[in-house]
Amino acid sequence: MAIHDQLLAAVDGRRGAEAADRLCDACVMLFDIDAAAISLVFDGSNSGTLGSSGQPARMYDELQFTLGEGPCLESVALRTPVLVADLADPDEGRWPIYGPALLSYQIRGVFAMPVLVAGEYIGALDLFRAQPGNLNGEHFAGAVVAAELAGVPMLDLLDADLQSAVNDPGSNAWTELHSLSRAEVSQATGMLVAQLGVEPAEALVRLRAHAYAVGRSSTDVARDILERRIKLEAD
């Protein structure tokens, strides 16, 4: 099974934190790394680890929010992948506190891929490895796919009603990403930003929540918003 099929299989049928955990497990299995975590950095304050491959991964990941520096924070700030082949490299001084802390846990390689929701860089998929060295091309490409897929559980977790939702056997991350990447959905998201005075990610969460509530596709709801056939209420 190709890498991206295995990543999809990990999240399909699951929602929120469980989907995020399983995606992290799949990353560890597929990319020659030792730990993976998905974390959110939203408007500075609302941040933290949403999913992980296990307790060590969660600890490596949460540490950056305690220390105020680390791969997820940097990847979101710079809007780019952050790739550190070896934290023990004397020239590698980007995290003066976080770097030595991870080295004390025997982590040498750290890689973060930004996660986007509604065009906003809102979090990252963080990968940790005990052995130094770069991700190879195939694993890097796979990690980019995993970060793309991570947008779906992240949307679940941003939606208060879906936060503790049970797994949904019908959920399909690929179909969902495809639907949410349509131009109409982005346009309707922009209209909601203007109507509700919220950020784009929040606007998309609202659009998607409405689609769930009425049992229609996000694309159909987007078209109705654009044609002013429906109007979502402000909170």
Added chain:
Amino acid sequence: MTETPRETRVLDAVVSLVDSLLVDFDVVDLLTELTERCAALLDVESAGLLLVDPLEQLRLLAATSEETRELELFQLQADEGPCVDCYSTGQPVSVADIQAEADRWPRFVPAALDAGFASVHAVPMRAAGIVMGALNLFGTHPGALSDADLLVGQTLAHVASVAILQEHAPTPWTVMPQLRSALTGRILVEQAKGFLREILDVSVEDAFTLLRSYARANGEHLTDIARRLITDRHSRPVLIAAISEFASAQPS
């Protein structure tokens, strides 16, 4: 044998050079090929690329010929000659008859005539508003560059500029994040269309035209305007006012 039209030969050269930019390439090797293509397309005997160094001296990067006499001719232009003028003005320089310029360039002209050249031209290479160097062309008979020749020369000079600035060949580590970033730009533009539809009560099509012409009129990037409109609450009111004013000034 039927002659291939020049248009086809120019496109063939551009496609082949740009093809090389998309895979692993060596900058000197590629630019040597570019000077060879240039000489063939423009009916000049010799072509060279001179690049400015950090001390603002023009230095030879690649040329059609490695002959000592010709290399010397390129090197002489660190001090005087058409490339120096082209570099300092940022404009093309075309000298139809070298002989007539002996007073202007007392060292360059005798050396060029000695080497058997009668005409010389220089086309600027630029990036980010900076002149990076010049594409230098030598002909064995007198004559100016036609407008069409100048366009071909300028096209190849642009390709050379891109090659120099992209010396690090694309890799999976750079290509995929760039693709994602480009697609994110499109998402922001779509959101901005919806946003303007709501605020200005225009169609999404008109919103796009408005955004694009506003960005161009202000020398800004379309995606930057979209990003500010969508994500920057502080500058949003001012930006909306500016776009509304721009819209009402447009002929409808």
